[in-house]
Amino acid sequence: MRTDEAVRVATLAGARVGMPVDDAQVLRVGENGVVLLSGVGVLVRVVPRAGAVQRVRLEIAVAEWLASQGVPVARPVRSEPIVVDQHVVSLWEYLPGGHSADLVTLARCLRLLHGVPRPVGLLTRVSPFSRLREQLASAVGLDERDRAFLREFRDGLAVQWDHATFALGEAVLHGDAHMENLLVTTAGRCAFIDLESVCVGPPEWDLTLSALYYECGWFSEHEYAMFADSYGYDVRCSPAWPVLRQIRMLRMTLWLAQSADNDTPRRQQLRHRLDSLRDGSAPAGWTGF
Template sequence: MTHVVIAPGGFDKPEMHQVLQQACAMAGLDHGDARLLRGHTNAVILLEREQTVVKIARRGTNTEDVARTVAFVRHLMDLGFPTVPLHPIGQPVIIDGHATTFWHYLPQPPHPVTAAQLAKPLHALHTLPTPPLVLPRHDNIAAIRRSLATTSWLPGRTLAFLNDYADQLAHALTTVDFALPDGVIQGDPQHRNALHTGQGEAVLCDWDTVTRGQPEWDLVTVEIHCRRFGHGQQHYQAFADAYGFDITRWSGYPTLAAIRELRMITTNARKVPQAPSSQREVERRIAALQSHDRQLRWNIL
């Protein structure tokens, strides 16, 4: 496979810098000390003097989806919900079809938010009244199939295995009896999608995946991150105790965990052409899936 190394967000570097420069000019912000913070999916850039984080949505992102995210976060801010606040300007800023948003910067200690610290804001999210905007329905199976349909670098036999496995899990999902009320879910709650406030608590961030659905999907995502990324059972149990529901003791857990892990694998498989350094990790995850290894420690991508 031939890889094309490009900048975070699927842009080439000159394009990313041009979008950043123009968006900051429209927002009245100085980008002279811009520094990349994260970039596996979107380009997340710190303007240190401005104490502002700029997020340039990945190439191909629907600008209406970004506008909906902004509207949802503004709703959360009006409620006093624990979220990273938006910078007080009109947004998203659209540059040549690319959506850019601006967020208040929260300086972080070297250690990530713990799973237990996720429990309080997640429970608050799951019990929110219906927001005054329409959110999409959560659908992991559809996301898995979209990723597989656009992944061409994997061998045909491997793609056939992953598609067959998705079909099996889709059938198993029809028999799951959910225990918690349907509501707003974050979609990808994990240690890196929350930030320390500096007061011993955490706020949620990265709202691109917010949907309506079953809270069990959020809870199983936290469990997977604790198990797969080395945080450990004690770390997860502290979360379950604080939240008040242990997903691993629920009958639907094996099916939801398998589906969520498959989505994490296939999403990263789709991104390999833009992030070639992730190919080896994706391959080892697939090999572990084929050998039914539920304890393999994954490397963060």
């Protein structure tokens, strides 16, 4: 979404609940927008889809439940979303000085998260292929040959997923567990953010991103070994590892395809990812954005 749109919607939502909005400051825009109201220490998250009310309401409820279980999370400051035009807005506490956690901290917090009792009726089961059809349809920089390849790739992985064997049982998952989704403040407080993917499923799903990022060369061997040791399990030993890593690579490729239209480095990296998925060399040469 656009920066000016995020500010306008955040300002209207804040004013509607009586918050000062003169100091609205955009922190991030993409598929959604994040705006800071620094005067009251509130983050305004803007989702540009009016039909997302139930999903945002669930994310708020999940955050409140996780906090009650002692899981470190960013907490909502309002229990109901606000609808502004065709946007759904939620209000969250701001964590001053928050920066991405290191891998050891991520591993320890994931152990804590995966150890909480599974709630009845609150969470859905992990859906590895959620939204991939929509992303494939809306992706830029893909020709029909690319789309056909990715559809076939996805369908084959779906069959493998249905027959996969997992070693760690079932747990509450973050769903998108990487260092940028766990903040650490200057005071030492940890907090999981972006809770819209929290679900129930095999813990291996949450461990796969860090292992795959290591394979991409984004972490050193020592850093990844510390992550696996701190959690107590190396997901690369899982019998499901081959399908887990390929699903994550597919998702990473389609994520990049959403924003590669007018960006030459992104288009080049997207083309490399597609070629390497085809020839089996992925994720060699994958860079982050």
